Amino acid sequence: MPATVKRLLMMIFVLVAAGTTLTWMVFQPRSLPVPDEKVAAMELLAEKLSGPRYFHAPVSGIQDVNGPWIDVDEARQQQDRVIQERKLDAGQREELNRLISRLTEPQPARMVGGYRIQLERLNLALDGIKK
Structure with missing residues (x-):
């Protein structure tokens, strides 16, 4: 596999991972504090x-x-x-x-x-x- 294809696949993987993490952080349900x-x-x-x-x-x-x-x-x-x-x-x-x-x-x-x-x-x- 040529180096440019490997770099392109690596960049796609990084972008997908970053997007998934960002989506999880933004849309994560906010937890309410549990009262005593x-x-x-x-x-x-x-x-x-x-x-x-x-x-x-x-x-x-x-x-x-x-x-x-x-x-x-x-x-x-x-x-x-x-x-x-x-x-x-x-x-x-x-x-x-x-x-x-x-x-x-x-x-x-x-x-x-x-x-x-x-x-x-x-x-x-x-x-x-x-x-």
């Missing part, structure tokens, strides 16, 4: 567990990596509203009191004092109270 599953799940859960039938985080609520927290006193203040919205009877009221007591845990910084409840856990457990 835990953050996404907590956002969906907080959205689902909102409304007058649930406990709400106060404006000055405690926020950390485990989500929002509510003071026990604030939960007790909201308890009557939740009971009225859900139309709970006396037995269910007692069950709600036991639930609040069971989910209560001390503040991590003992100097702050007081007790707190993780809001999403409380609202999820609230849905478990049978009507």
